[in-house]
Amino acid sequence: MLLVIGRTIKESFINFWRNGWLSIASVSVLTLSLYVVGALLVILLVSNTILKGVESRINVSVYFKPDITEDRIMTVKTELEKFSEVKSVEYVSKDKALEDFKKNNAGEPVIIQSLDEIGGNPLLASLVVKANSPDQYQSIAEYIGKADYENDISRINYAKNKVIIDKLNDIIGQAKKVGTAVALVFAAVSVLIIFNTIRITIYIHKSEIEVMRLVGASNFFIRMPFLFEGIIYGVVSSLLATILLLISIKLVNPYIPSSTVSRSLISFYLSNFWFVLGVQMLFGVALGLVSSWVAMRKYLKI
Amino acid sequence: MKKIQEKITEDQIEDQMEENIQPEKRKFPILKFDHVSKIYKGDFTALEDIDFEIQEGEFVSLVGHSGAGKSTLLKLIYAEEAATDGDVYFDEEPLSKVKRSKLPYHRRKIGTVFQDFKLLPKKTAFENVAYALEVCGVPTEEIMEDVPQILDIVGLGDKMHKFPLQLSGGEQQKVVLARALIHKPLVIVADEPTGNLDPKNSIDMVELLLKVNRLGTTVILASHNRDIVDLVDRRVILLEKGRIICDEARGKYKTC
Numbered sequence: 001m002l003l004v005i006g007r008t009i010k011e012s013f014i015n016f017w018r019n020g021w022l023s024i025a026s027v028s029v030l031t032l033s034l035y036v037v038g039a040l041l042v043i044l045l046v047s048n049t050i051l052k053g054v055e056s057r058i059n060v061s062v063y064f065k066p067d068i069t070e071d072r073i074m075t076v077k078t079e080l081e082k083f084s085e086v087k088s089v090e091y092v093s094k095d096k097a098l099e100d101f102k103k104n105n106a107g108e109p110v111i112i113q114s115l116d117e118i119g120g121n122p123l124l125a126s127l128v129v130k131a132n133s134p135d136q137y138q139s140i141a142e143y144i145g146k147a148d149y150e151n152d153i154s155r156i157n158y159a160k161n162k163v164i165i166d167k168l169n170d171i172i173g174q175a176k177k178v179g180t181a182v183a184l185v186f187a188a189v190s191v192l193i194i195f196n197t198i199r200i201t202i203y204i205h206k207s208e209i210e211v212m213r214l215v216g217a218s219n220f221f222i223r224m225p226f227l228f229e230g231i232i233y234g235v236v237s238s239l240l241a242t243i244l245l246l247i248s249i250k251l252v253n254p255y256i257p258s259s260t261v262s263r264s265l266i267s268f269y270l271s272n273f274w275f276v277l278g279v280q281m282l283f284g285v286a287l288g289l290v291s292s293w294v295a296m297r298k299y300l301k302i
Numbered sequence: 303m304k305k306i307q308e309k310i311t312e313d314q315i316e317d318q319m320e321e322n323i324q325p326e327k328r329k330f331p332i333l334k335f336d337h338v339s340k341i342y343k344g345d346f347t348a349l350e351d352i353d354f355e356i357q358e359g360e361f362v363s364l365v366g367h368s369g370a371g372k373s374t375l376l377k378l379i380y381a382e383e384a385a386t387d388g389d390v391y392f393d394e395e396p397l398s399k400v401k402r403s404k405l406p407y408h409r410r411k412i413g414t415v416f417q418d419f420k421l422l423p424k425k426t427a428f429e430n431v432a433y434a435l436e437v438c439g440v441p442t443e444e445i446m447e448d449v450p451q452i453l454d455i456v457g458l459g460d461k462m463h464k465f466p467l468q469l470s471g472g473e474q475q476k477v478v479l480a481r482a483l484i485h486k487p488l489v490i491v492a493d494e495p496t497g498n499l500d501p502k503n504s505i506d507m508v509e510l511l512l513k514v515n516r517l518g519t520t521v522i523l524a525s526h527n528r529d530i531v532d533l534v535d536r537r538v539i540l541l542e543k544g545r546i547i548c549d550e551a552r553g554k555y556k557t558c
Contacts, residue, residue, distance in 0.1 A: 004439040211420055214380070215481065216410035217437030219403055 012228035033186030034241035040179035194291035230292030234284030366541035413482025417497035472503030
């Protein structure tokens with residue numbers, strides 16, 4: 001059995017090599033479609049990371065009136081923590097708020113100066129509420145607005161980031177749609193071209209196939225080289241597509257501010273390298289196998 | 303008188319050989335056509351109600367004009383085509399019941415020889431014969447041992463590393479016969495094996511087939527060549543328009 005498989009693999013490599021231009025056509029189209037798949041995957045991964053980053057930054061800030069005591073705020077905090085939607089509640093005291101404010105505006109002496117002029121601490125104590133998922137903020141904010149400690153609250157601040165998230169979600173959805181459509185078109189073209197290549201391979205090997213049948217080669221043995229050829233197309237193309245993807249990410253890299261993904265695009269890709277390559281290879285091998293299988297069913301009489 | 307004596311001694315040798323090679327003789331026919339018809343697409347009847355048996359060790363000449371159905375009949379034996387009606391029994395097994403995936407194993411029990419050789423041009427004589435074993439998963443050592451042996455039997459021992467184009471038609475056909483024999487088949491099916499050969503090579507070929515037959519292999523030879531069939535001088539089945547019109551145990555082309 002092992003012997004048979006070894007011989008068929010050898011046979012398919014020879015086929016692949018001798019087919020020359022046909023192999024190049026098949027491989028290049030499949031490479032393109034796998035490149036699109038890979039690029040789509042990277043874009044989705046990146047945008048998901050961005051989305052996660054933005055999501056983690058949104059919260060509902062509940063500012064309390066200046067005369068509310070810290071004890072009172074803590075009671076509200078424990079109450080809020082009881083909700084299943086609420087992931088965490090963080091207390092920011094007046095002093096902490098001032099500190100943060102100063103830190104954030106350290107580069108702007110005018111603001112610091114005006115703060116000093118006011119004297120005392122004009123900032124309010126607040127609770128920073130984070131929800132488990134972005135769409136729960138609305139209901140949390142509404143609840144707090146109607147709760148019995150409503151009068152203690154100066155203002156609730158939540159809507160700020162919602163627009164950004166919606167927009168981002170929209171972009172990701174569009175990218176998914178367009179990317180999938182392009183990938184599907186390329187995939188269909190590659191299936192057709194590989195199908196044709198295998199068909200021609202079968203035609204070229206007509207006399208060999210006939211002899212094989214006559215001397216009693218098993219169906220498995222006759223079919224294997226063609227299936228392997230399909231697999232070889234998949235593997236070679238996914239490797240080429242990976243090289244192409246690496247090059248294009250290197251080219252694009254300088255234009256993407258690293259802050260969006262919290263690190264450079266290239267390192268982001270490299271950390272997901274095996275996953276992307278794996279998906280590409282799986283996709284490529286599946287396409288190669290399917291097309292040679294169909295060609296065989298149609299043209300290889302056994 | 304002398305001829306008869308020759309014949310007797312030859313028969314004795316045959317008997318001895320059979321005893322040596324095949325101690326057990328089958329009680330059932332190796333091949334049986336049970337009221338077989340073959341109708342191709344488009345309502346073309348190639349064979350009609352073919353009914354005969356072949357015992358193991360027989361040498362049967364299948365004769366008839368081109369288009370009489372000889373090739374179709376042979377195709378039914380090596381399962382290239384399936385019978386439309388009736389059934390072909392090979393080694394007691396009805397071929398219609400053999401699964402497609404098991405057909406290769408059936409074909410290994412049959413060696414085929416064709417008019418147009420069907421050799422692979424890019425392989426040497428040795429490689430062509432070895433190929434038949436390779437595709438069946440025979441280990442390399444066994445191939446290295448068996449192939450030269452069989453090429454010696456057909457008389458090509460010294461030319462086994464030549465390519466088909468470097469060989470004469472007669473020699474190519476011997477390579478084909480070697481390839482057909484390499485699996486030690488039960489039956490050799492030869493479809494016009496002498497069709498592309500000159501008279502001398504044709505006689506050589508027939509003598510080789512007779513030798514193979516003497517060694518115990520059943521041979522079915524399809525031919526429209528009168529001289530060849532008369533030379534064999536064994537059982538003759540005459541086909542005409544898809545029917546058997548005559549089946550003689552020991553016949554000549556014209557007597558049939």
